[in-house]
Amino acid sequence: MQPVVLLISLILMALLSTIFFLAARASRGPGPGPKANAKRTGLIWALTILGVIVSVGSLRNWPHALASTSDALEVNVSGGQWWWDIDTTEIPLGKPVNFNVTTEDVTHGMGIYNQDLTLLTQVQAIPGYTTQITYTFTEPGNYQVLCMEFCGVAHHDMVNEFEVVVVEE
Ligand SMILES: [Cu+2]
Numbered sequence: 001m002q003p004v005v006l007l008i009s010l011i012l013m014a015l016l017s018t019i020f021f022l023a024a025r026a027s028r029g030p031g032p033g034p035k036a037n038a039k040r041t042g043l044i045w046a047l048t049i050l051g052v053i054v055s056v057g058s059l060r061n062w063p064h065a066l067a068s069t070s071d072a073l074e075v076n077v078s079g080g081q082w083w084w085d086i087d088t089t090e091i092p093l094g095k096p097v098n099f100n101v102t103t104e105d106v107t108h109g110m111g112i113y114n115q116d117l118t119l120l121t122q123v124q125a126i127p128g129y130t131t132q133i134t135y136t137f138t139e140p141g142n143y144q145v146l147c148m149e150f151c152g153v154a155h156h157d158m159v160n161e162f163e164v165v166v167v168e169e
Pocket residue numbers: 107108109147148149150151155158
């Protein structure tokens with residue numbers, strides 16, 4: 001993967017350098033006429049509008065925007081050197097959960113992992129603030145909370161867990 005990323009970066013850098021070089025060369029000649037200027041203004045507006053549409057469309061479903069779902073279960077998580085304190089051990093399956101995350105000392109990162117240790121969601125834990133993330137578990141089982149930000153010698157020991165259970169209604 002790394003060589004591919006490097007190759008793509010080099011190609012894009014070369015492309016950007018070429019554009020800069022052509023722009024610098026073109027700036028020496030006579031200025032564009034009013035027709036070309038109108039065309040450029042139209043292009044800038046079109047790109048701006050396209051940028052806004054793409055941004056709104058791609059950022060709308062960020063988990064941050066979904067936080068504070070009203071019918072969600074509230075779970076409070078507090079981190080510290082070197083532990084996670086979670087105020088519940090069982091979370092119902094299929095119900096949105098608002099994790100309210102904070103820390104009592106330094107910045108930590110709360111990452112929720114499934115049994116295969118695949119990261120499902122994560123949020124930064126910041127002293128003095130409560131950050132929120134909403135997540136709905138789709139599989140019952142044991143989940144682990146690990147720290148994702150190196151926070152000292154026992155960082156690797158910041159592990160806690162909870163269980164996602166099927167609740168009959
Ligand atoms: Cu930590």
